[in-house]
Amino acid sequence: MPGLSVLIPVYNRPVAELIEALLAQAPQWPGALEIYLLDDGSDETCRCLNQPLGALLGVRYQELPRNVGRAAVRNQLAAGARHEWLLLLDNTGQLPDGQFLARYAAALGGAPVLAGGVCYAPGPQPTQRCACAGATGKRVRCARRPSARPRLIASCW
């Protein structure tokens, strides 16, 4: 069965919630699956929030020494991906429902490239940035920003 690399560029966003949801859906994919996070020079405060995700089985977390921009990060993610199928998400998104990976699994083989689209949450949500207390150890607060739900593009290499 084909493997799937879920590739997520990370820049100054906490992504634990997105990773939690993706891992919960991992069994929906019929092959091997990795989640590959590449931090694009985020503030230390935000890196502290995301680094522990690398200790979860199935999640790979790496950091770039400086910001290079999302397109370059996507290329690096694709180059380093371990699997045949690549699912490109953004760090601002959330999964729309519990069948997100199942839909891609069902569409496998239908085309070399699948575009899943983006749905936007109705109504305003609190604005946010990564306003974190950081490594000093205070409780970190991260609000959510009016979030584009994930860009769902999977392409076959």
Add this chain to the structure above:
Amino acid sequence: MSELIVELRDATVMQETQAVLQGVSFALEKSDFAYLVGRTGSGKSSLLKTLYADLPLLVGTGTVAGFALPRLPVGKVPYLRRRLGIVFQDFQLLPDRTVAENLLFVLNATGWRGKARKQQRIADVLGRVGLSSAANRMPHRLSGGEQQRVVIARALLNEPTLLLADEPTGNLDPEVADSIMQLFTEINYAGTAILMATHNFQVIEKYPHRVLTCQDGALLDSARN
């Protein structure tokens, strides 16, 4: 006959495109506790990664917790990983969540349903590591040893048959390391096999168990010498 939790036969352990260990054959039973030693770069971590299917087993055969490794990439990896617990050297708790929320994160990520069930499970594992009162504390309010206990509690959430530990006492004072080893001993007595990579020979001397040594591209087994 005892239940085999891990069995590798003539396995080659890869690191990137290079074979770091060849002809690896060993088995762990349900009640086993074994150390994995060897210099940095000798293949310890790669062997552990092979066992939790982060690295593919391309040569040889193996089973882990009832799953056949060479055939694994067939949707079974998440299920295999739910039968394993893993503890790393760094404590790796999410800093913006309480102890209980850190454990809840893993339960959600591994498909648990039902609020009451999840709460009960969190209380159970915190009790096992002696931290029942810490559920609502933030990780930075805990000592290093306490944080490592929370990580061990997290590793126990899905009742693993095998606990893999990579230098779990590496960042701890000797006294604290000692208490962590006592905890591992209790977990092992309760029926979980443990494979622990370590450089800490004081720990090995004080808590003697079988030793697997990565050396010169091969795995030496103290049980066979």
